[in-house]
Every structure is written in C-alpha cells, then in structure tokens.
Amino acid sequence: MPRREMARTPGRDLTSLFDPKSVAVVGASDDPAKYGHAIASQALRAPGRRPVHLVNRRGGTVLGRTAATSVAAIGEPVDLAVISVPGAGFEAAVDDALACGARALVAITAGFAETGAAGLARQHAITARVRDAGAVLVGPNCLGIADNTTELYLASDTFAPGGVALLSQSGNLALELQLRLAPHGSGFSRFVSLGNQADITLVDLVDDCAHHDGTSAIAVYAEDFGDGRAFAEAAAAAGKPVVLLTAGRGTASARSAQSHTGALTTSADVVAAACRDAGVHLVHTPREMTVVLAALDAQRPGAGRRTAILTDGGGHGAIAADAAETAGLDVPELGEGTQNRLRTVLWEQSAVGNPVDLAGMGEQDPRSYAATAGALLATDETDAVLMTGYFGGYAASAGGLGGGGTALSEGEVRAAREIARLRSERPKPLVVQSMYPASPSCRILADAGIPVFGATEDAARALAALTVTEPAGSTGIPPLPPPSVPLTDPGYHSVRTLLAAAGVRFPAAREVTDEAQLLCVAAEFDGPYVLKALHVLHKSDAGGVALRLPDAAALLAAYREMHARLGAPSYSVEAMADLTDGVELIVGVDRDPRFGPVAMVGLGGILTETLHDVAFALAPVPPARAEGLLRGLRTAGLLAGVRGRPAVDIAAAADAVARITEVAAAHPEFAELEVNPLLARPDGVLALDARAVLA
Incomplete structure (x- = not known):
C-alpha cells in the first residue's frame, strides 16, 4: 500500500480547527512584509465572534492591540494557535501552545519535510508531540485557513462566502479561483492550505467537509495525494461533489517496465481511473475547475x-x-x-x-x-x-x-x-x-x-x-481483500497455479528442463502443442514461443532450435488452445505507490502496446465494472462479433478480470501481475500466459 508519514485517524474531531472558542496568532506583527501581519489583520475581522489574542515575543502593541510575549502570558485558554514564527523558534512556540491547552495548530512556518531528511525528522517529532497532546495540526509550510460559516479568518486573503470548500496546495490558485468564481456569484465555505500534511491530511479534510452543513461542493488542488486510495475512498463516500485539479499527471510512474502493464500505465491513467471510480470530477485547468464548480453550485445533476x-x-x-x-x-x-x-x-x-x-x-x-x-x-x-x-x-x-x-x-x-x-x-x-x-x-x-x-x-x-452518466451503484472504491500468503516464487508455473486456484482457466501445461522430460509430457496429452521459453522477457518478441506443433517430433525439433538459440533454463509445454472465433485480451495489475493496485484491461496479444486500447480501474475490479470496462474499449465491437464472427462471452471475460485483479490485490508483494493473452471465446475464456513481478 502507499506509504504515509503517519497513519490517518478516521473521523477526527476538527471542531477546534474550524470553530475554535478562542484564537492566538503567534508571530503577529506590525510589519506588512511579514505573514504574521496579514494573518493577524484577518483574524481581527470578527472580534465579536471569539477572543483573538496577538502574540509577539517582544510584546508591545500590534495593530493597536497589546501583544502577549507568549501563549502562556495570555492568561486565558486558547483553543487554536496560528504559528508564524522563524523556524528556530517553531518548536518552542508549539510546546507553549500545547502546554496552554491548544487543541488545534495551524503552522505557517516552513523549513521541514520540503527541505530534506533533517527537516522531515523535525516534522515527525513535532507531529508526534501534537498527537500525544490530543491536538491536531495543519501544515507546516501552509498559508492558513478560513471558514466563512464560523467567521474564522486565518489566511492572508479574504474569500467571498459561498458553498465551496477549497482544499489547496497552492495559495495563488485559490486566489485565481476566487476571481473566476466571482462573476458566477459563487464563493467559499472554507479554505485550507494543505502544506506538508504532517498531521491533518487531505483525506481528513474531505471527511470533515463531507459532514459540514455549509459546504455543498469540495474543490481540491493537490500535487501529492499521500494515500491516494484513501482520498478516493473519502471522495466516494462524501455524498457531495468533489472536483479535483492536480499536477504531474502526464509523467509515467517510476517503475521498471518489465511488462505491457508497466509500459502502458501512467500517472494520468491512474488518477483518471481513481476519479471515475470515486465519482470525482477531474479537471485539467483552473478555468475548467471554475466552470464545473459554478455549474454544481447552481444546479443538481440529472441522469442521462x-x-x-x-x-x-x-x-x-x-x-x-x-x-x-x-x-x-x-x-x-x-x-x-x-x-x-x-x-x-x-x-x-x-x-x-x-x-x-x-x-x-x-x-x-x-x-x-x-x-x-x-x-x-x-x-x-x-x-x-x-x-x-x-x-x-x-x-x-x-x-x-x-x-x-x-x-x-x-x-x-x-x-x-x-x-x-x-x-x-x-x-x-x-x-x-x-x-x-x-x-x-x-x-x-x-x-x-x-x-x-x-x-x-x-x-x-x-x-x-x-x-x-454512470449507472447507479457503478461508482465506489472496492475494498482491498485481506493479504494472502506471499508468493515467493514469481515463476510462470507458480503464477499459473496461483491464478488457477482462484478459478482462472488455463490449458494443460508442464515445465521441462531437458528433452527426456519434454517427450514424457508429450505422452501425457495430445497435440497440437505450444512451446514457451521461460525466464525470457517478452517471449514472443524474442522468438521464444512456438505454436501449433502437431506432434511430439515437431515439439522436439522446436525445442532443439529454440534452446540452441536462447539457452533458456526451462520451457513450458502446453496444449494448443483453439483460437477460432477468439479475441485476445490483456488483464494487468500494477501497484501504484499512491493508489495501490490499479487494473488495466484491453485488447491483448502482441499488438497491445501498438493499439493502446486499454482501460483502467482501481483493483480489485468487480465483474459488473469489468464488463463496463470491456464494453467501453474502442475495439469492443470485436467482442460483440463482427463480419459474421460470433460474439464472445463477455460475462465470462469480466469474471476472469475480477478473479485476476482480486488475486493481485491480495498479494501486495506483486509490483505487477499480468495475464496476456486472455483468450475470450463464445464458450468462455482461457488464460494463455501469465507473469508476475515482485516488488
């Protein structure tokens, strides 16, 4: 599963963050060039709603009000502390606020995980102290928060009121959305600058906004999802529209592409699949985000x-x-x-x-x-x-x-x-x-x-x-199955055995290492035969597959020629499947570092990468969704039967997809699992090849 800095606590109480009884701005300043000045000015916009205390280590007055030298010096309870001080004084400011009973912290101060290993270690230590105290932390390295529904203004800018909760890793983007939404009469219920998400994560905030009466839609700009699958789960369960703008979708995931699945899967595919499964509106520009938000803010979706x-x-x-x-x-x-x-x-x-x-x-x-x-x-x-x-x-x-x-x-x-x-x-x-x-x-x-x-x-x-456009019940994130006993041998026949135990059908096959074993296998079942060189990457391209070998003599001749050329350590002798009226599919599962297992389904065989007719979904993929993926392919007409060819058994193919993706999801030790081709015929399906790559 994707790694996170700290495990998320579901359903965290964020009342002290969004509707605190009192607020302290630590690092408040009269200097307009300092962020503490902007935060303090905004905090004082609603002095009648709750006590607002200004803290500056030099004391004196700030914005015409007496400033305390520390949170302890305020002499009154503080529910929420905003900390905007130089990095050297940050830990002391956090300890001061926690000692005075603060239940929520907003850390503007930068210089932590974004600076490298030493900063990450500091961030870990501070987050642990906050959690041990029973408090919550937004940031560090963030730009503040605002909640128009509770008159909480702790960001440098003013946000027009409305129904959109904006959770963003960019402050400038928030300002652009504000400007673009204004002509449509739309505004914001909340704004949260995510920062480093050391404690409070995007997922926590989506959970909370889902239950916030003043929020009708949730807008997210994220460059790093952390646990992307948890985000998708939270968005799917929100019961409100979630609109996502993200960056970096066009780069390929960092992996060693040892299969078609690895070669074809990109970050953009994974994010798009997660959004579709979760019912999230994926947008590509701030303008498009504005358009979607303005529409959702004005009307409820209809069917069709x-x-x-x-x-x-x-x-x-x-x-x-x-x-x-x-x-x-x-x-x-x-x-x-x-x-x-x-x-x-x-x-x-x-x-x-x-x-x-x-x-x-x-x-x-x-x-x-x-x-x-x-x-x-x-x-x-x-x-x-x-x-x-x-x-x-x-x-x-x-x-x-x-x-x-x-x-x-x-x-x-x-x-x-x-x-x-x-x-x-x-x-x-x-x-x-x-x-x-x-x-x-x-x-x-x-x-x-x-x-x-x-x-x-x-x-x-x-x-x-x-x-x-999706039928009722077609969206949602499938739960991950419990982990199975790890497979330590990723060899071809081991993977076949694992999948066969899950109900995936294969032709008869035996592994051989010499001519004597090969002839014994030829006596076990009749030809025609298939001979495959094992432990060879992309066997077809390397000339490591021989088809339609009619008898034992032809099988032996093919073995001698292939072994002289490739010298593979072992070979697989298999019964040749009837390819008549069949369509070759590919089913692959790649383990994404943010979203976990991601399934790919498409037209298979040797033209997979050339045609690139594939679809993606978070794994495991239930049969109904698998059938939808298959019917949505550009070449889906081949499955339905063309030019006199009969239709293949799409339901059986979808069931095989479900079984293969369930196995992959239950084996987190797999970086990739692939069945290619999966032969779909009018009378069912047959897996003709399989491979796994350990993480």
Missing part, C-alpha cells in the same frame, strides 16, 4: 446524456453540438412527436431536429426562446438542454434593430424570467452560452440558478458535469 441544443443561429448550434459531444454528451435527433410540438411554437423555417434553431424568430418575438426551452425541458426525449447564441444581446443592440430595440429588450427580460420559472418547474439540467453573459437577461437566468457562460466549450463542460 441526451442533450437538446437550442440556438438562434446555425453556426452556434453546430459548434455547440460538437462541443457537447466532445464533452461526452449525446445530441440525438428528436422524435416526430417532439418535433411536431416544437413546430407549434416556432415558425416554418425553424429547424426542429436537434439542434433546434429559432432561425431568426427571436428577433420577432424573444418569448419564442422561453416557449422552445419549455418544450425541450418537458419532453422525455431529452435529459438536458444547452441554449446557445445571441440571447442576452437584444438590449445591447437596441439602437440597430429598426426602432424595436426597447420592445425586444423588454421581451427578452420577460423571456428570461419565463425560462427561469420553467426550469424551476421542470428540474432538468439547463446551461446557457451567451455572447452577452453579463446582460440583464442573463443575470436573471444566473440568479435563478441557471449557469451562464461566454464560451461554448465552457457551457458544454458545465452541462457534462451536471449529467450523471
């Missing part, structure tokens, strides 16, 4: 991807349809009944197939937007609606509309109010893209909880965040 595009111009409609499909949504043609209903509210030249195009009718009667939106929200043929184009611009262009600008502007405002009413009555995801997103009409929509964006791709991404 069938999207109706409502536009007032063909160009906007076509672009929106492309953007919707790129975002993973479907834009199906509407049925005859819905099209007929649309024709009753639109004029003859309007397009009603999908996209639905007003074709200029809005300039005659802006209320046609509302009538059309209402019809699309009401039909059972759609799960969501994306409105795109000029709506919001009539008032802005009033002078150029033949004197009718005022009437059009007023009509557009009435249409906006009607759309807001219809959306409240028919709760289906509705997102708007407008050329004039700040117009009065669009402001009415936004105030009613209908997200409005200036960019088409943003509107499509927001709508994708509001649509539930």
